[in-house]
Amino acid sequence: MTTAFLSLRDAMATHVHDGMTVALEGFTHLIPFAAGHELIRQQRRGLTLVRMTPDLIYDQMIGMGCATSLVFSWGGNPGVGSLHRLRDAIENQWPNAITIDEHSHAGMAVRYSAGASGLPFGILKGYTGTGLAVENRAHVMTIPCPFTGEDVTALPALTPDVTILHAQQADVAGNVLLRGIVGASREAAMAATRLVVTVEEVVEELAAPMNAFVIPSWQVHAIAEVPGGAYPSYALGFYSRDNAFYQAWDDIARTRPEFQAWMERHVLSTTDHTEFLRSVGAAE
């Protein structure tokens, strides 16, 4: 397979279709906001969205009606409070009902790892005595260790149709380098059928240390060069997390009209991520 270098618009149009299971990963760091916004512009519907921490990007996609299902482990605005659009969808089915498949962080990590390893399920010591084990019986099962008889918890593998990541760099051959906090990005990338990556920059050659997190080009279906593509999350070495924006989001997303007006003005009315960054005052 040869990696395709595409515009973000073409990358999303080619690889993400209505009804797919899609994981936009990145734990606080390197969250692919530009890709999520492009899916909102292209009005994707019926997606099963997978992320450990839905964060603002899924708050936006859920509020704009892209999703009918969510697989996750912590759905808040970190250090700020609620994700109001996620809450509105679960509490009031607005703009549509969504089903949830809820886990702990350790559980999501195990599910991605199983998917990345070609296993049908993964195991951990966890979920004991929790409501998650009671309410999510379809996806949480206690089984005995075949060797010792000890009880462990089994969770089904996660294998997204598409995983989307944001990374610092790709080289011209399509190899991708991630640095800093990677969360479960490696596992989410290798669990997926297709992998699409947005990057800060494309360089001739990656100056990657020997043990660096490099995804080989033959695992990467498409790359789009999108500077600032993780904003308002961050890309270590390029720009910081806009904590002030995360705090401001609490008011923007609190009511439906204010949320819709913001999305209309900054996402639907902009044609690409550069315009989005200018529109929210995040570009120099």
Added chain:
Amino acid sequence: MTTSAHTPDEMMTVAAARRLRNGAVCFVGIGLPSAACNLARITHAPDLVLIYESGTVGARPTVLPLSIGDGELAETARSVIPLPEIFTHYLQRGRVDIGFLGAAQVDRFGNLNSTVIGPYSQPTVRLPGAGGAPEIAAHAREVLVVMKQSARSFVEQLDFCTTQARPSALITDLGVFEPEATTRELSLVAVFEGVTADAVIAACGWPLRVADRLATVAPPTGEELGILRDLHARTRDAHAERVRIRLPF
């Protein structure tokens, strides 16, 4: 320096920080736990090892992170590892001494709810959910819980059990609860200065037992309060800065 003007939140943070011994490996949640751990690290426990679930091991932040994965944590950490390894190699394998948690509801044994208010299938309030908490509580050698106290959040019956926890201490903005030896039920063992046992009982939704010998927690020292306030001031300034990206094209 006078220390009489401290707030209940500051007292809670200081009381929590004092329980962290130097050299312990601590799995840190965001918010109050993070403030308490960093206060301890800057004061009496310089070798406290802070692990944040994002994958940062041995973080030494100069400002408090807003999220669990701020760049500040990565840049000051001894190492940054994949998140699955944090939960398997470090936590599940038994390499964490202290887990530090908060929640929306707590019961008399220290079990925690951070998932829903109301029924799970049709909640009146959908809360963020479990995150790392269930396995932190299951695998850390010791669990501490910090929570502001109210009869609404200290409940007879949790709406949902997110985390089966048996904390060694529950630190509130009024005092400190610890489990009784035989029943494991939390009872009030210490109050903050100027707080009566009756006030703590009134802000608790279950019939709270009070230890025979009720201690009073010493108020924050000038040093503790000064360092905590500096930390919060630096953090506020840092978080207020908007980010501007220089676009290459």
